[in-house]
Amino acid sequence: MHDSNLIRNFSIIAHIDHGKSTLADRLLEYTGAVTKRELKAQMLDDMDLEREMGITIKANRASISYKYHDQVYTLNLIDTPGHVDFHYEVSRAMAACEGVLLLVDASQGVQAQTVANAYLAVEAGIEIIPVINKIDLPAASPEDTALELEQVLGLPAEEAVFTSAKTGEGIKELLDAVIERIPAPQGDPDAPLRALIYDAKSDPHRGVICHVRVVDGVVKRGDKIDLMGVGSTYIVTEVGQCMPKPKALEVLRAGEVGYILAGIKTIVDVNIGDTITLSSRRAGELLPGYQPPQQMVFCDFYPGPGTETAELREAMEKLWLNDCSFTFETASSDALGIGFRCGFLGLLHMKIIQERLERESDVNVVQTAPTVTFEVALRDGTVMRIESPSELPDMSHVEHIGEPMIDTQVIMPADCIGSIMQLCLDRRGVHKKTEYLSPTRVMLTYQFPLSEIIYDFYDKLKSMTRGYGTMDYELTGYKTGDLVKLDILVNGIAVDALSVIVHRNKAIHRGRRLLIRLKKEIARHQFEIPLQAAIGTKVIARETIRAYRKDVTAKCYGGDITRKRKLLEKQKEGKRRMKQVGSVSIPQSAFMSILDPGD
């Protein structure tokens, strides 16, 4: 019989790669939800891209049964992504839970997303079980890690559970801790239905799958339901839980996590964070929903060679119906034609969306350099937001330009602090705080212009800290800066898709670097190609691509013939994939070369 005391809802949260998905595997295996034969590594990561990259992009869920003191409990777990771009997935998952397992890799210690995710749990007011994972690693120092957690987040070290998601050690203790320490869900099964849509997914065969947490009431097949925020009505065709394969159930009751199918066609018809209620017995109040995820990075997608704008649009719409975490609208460029200005949660998110477009719809995408939004104040008093340097009005009308600022936490070994502070200074960072997590590890808080860190700061941080540095950031607002538009001219033609907005002090440096990169990217032609960087009409840097002098195969006999022909065909094919600016062919990678902010 249904008893909400026998339910536990929790998420697994952690810094990227600390072992969330692998721990979920062990929980599934230990409780017999999947057999050894069915089990594959990180099995909840079901997207091809997730499996290839070995990271979780979308939150995933599973319901498992566990016997504790002769009672069978249902545990609903949600595996979340660790990467900062997918923070919003973590907050959504938590709204469906009474607790979290906060994983820390015992060989890495507390990292930036450990802190950020833990704060989310604290804000949500739910139970945190600290889990020190990967204790099997030779480099693991479980006790120190537990102490660090205590030091940084005030989670008592003695409360930590020690596990190895590799060997299975500590899994039973962890399951026991879940039952003992995470509160059973509250909620009134007799009250009018209120179910929170905490996630939704489109399925090609079954329509939209709404993942819900039933807060009050019950819902079953055949019920007529209202999506309260959107104001639409559907008939429930199935309710159930992911075990991890979907399994239909009679009902979902208050306190339970599960899914609802109701013949909803597309994901646009659903608002994640919306409340489901019964048409016949409506709940009075909506549950608190979510802030929509905020796009931080923008770039243009243009149809690459062999792809038409209409095809790209079709592909983008199709993907968006599946995953509306990005935004897009029509844009155009002299160099690249008609395309789309897109907004992303971060750089990884951008790469993933591009990859999915190309894979899932067989289109070719040319991507311009990512940029941030700027706030432009005009002399006539109006303020506009622009997401692309090409939208910048004539500078004579511009009063000033503001750029987005972020607060950033960087965690690193203490011996790296000098070089990282120098890096932060180079990136126009303003120091706010230095805190020691332990004698050997330190957390810096800085304010930065978003544009300075969005591209490669993370990579730099990683390499300067031997891989140990981690970071997290949060948008705080806009701030006026001495910003200028830097144009790039290829063979005398300004290529709008290569323009960037930069701080005046960095313009020359940036211009030079950019031209050097471009010089590497653009193959030599039969004629000389001048490259210039200019602010307005003033050229501040130049480079030249020499004409090539010799392009001939020395030997061509029997065995080489077909190979040579195919090689020439392939070169041509490659050239066709490039963009033509005047008589110069520019490879797609050149449009990304602005990524390198240079130092």
Next chain:
Amino acid sequence: MESLGLYLHIPFCRSKCGYCDFYSVAVLNRPILPLIRALARELENRLAERPGPISTIFVGGGTPTVLPRPELDELMSCLKQVVDHDHPIEFTVEANPGTVEEAKLDLLTRAGVDRISMGAQSFHLPELQMLERLHTPDEIPRSVKSCRSVGIRRINLDLMFGIPGQTLAGWRESLHHAVDLGVEHIACYGLTYEPGTALTARRDRREIVPCDEELEAEMYLAAIDDLESAGYHQYEISNFAKPGERCLHNLVYWRNEPCIGVGPSAAGYLQGVRYKNVSNIEEYICKVEQGGQAVVESEKLTGQDLAGETVMLQLRLNCGIVFDEFLLRTGVEARLTYARSIAKYVQNGFLKVTDSGVALTRAGRLMADTVIADFIDEPRSAPRCRAGSTRRSKWKMENGKWKMRTCRR
């Protein structure tokens, strides 16, 4: 009647040169006789498929002359059946300086060999060492002399330019040494960094600095000028010959005429099919023993692929493409099919119109691949789309016909 070439690949060398990507291995402890028996068997099969007469034979490799005398003898006797002493044909054997003892050469001439193709590469020791060649400069004239002494009529000498460290003056010296030896034929190859070779690896590790492209172009033009004034006429991008001494076997390739290829890694072109044999001696022997041949790749050339390869080969020749002959060979009217490319390159001076076709100019020869690539691409680039149509990209050229592209997934 079309010529029919025969190429025999002998995959043995004394040691591997740094730039070489031909299939060859050290001769020691290898199953030479079984290999020769397999070569004979494959040849017999090919001749059954396409009976002679053979007009040119080229025994290459590798270095055929590293074979011990008895084995070399055995090889030559296999070729007896295709050599008709009453109707002399061009019969070339490749050799390296220092591998041509007179006894072996004698054996070759008695078998009908009338041409030796000698890989000299350079007359400067540091350059030979850079290339990891085994011989020294002074072995070159000695070997040429040996060839002459047994009555070899024609000698091809291969030279290489663009070697790291080579100077223009040094290159011209090598050219003059070759000329002074009085050889009939000189080939000048720009050093190419083939993937997977020791030299390419050294370049990638930045142990050597490749020759500057500008200098390489100068070296190439110097070869054309110097050889021309010494009486060698260029007839192909890399090949020069005294009047009447062009290498007929090479012409078989560049005219895209049929050629039987026999031996491990050998390629052939028969009945419109280009094929390539397996590049492994043991596998080769095993396959031939089982099935009479050892093909691993083959492709029937038709339509635009055939035309493309013919363009690629014939444009290499100084006489260029002859439109009527091209039409006969490929079924493609070159004048129309390549109209855009022809116009473009005649205008910029890379091509010239001849009586009956088009040919590269001196400047064009330096940029041959650019020109050829445009030719090959012209019929492949998409047809004009209807106004307003957005579907152009769904079309793809296949066997000379436009077909709807099938989706990648």
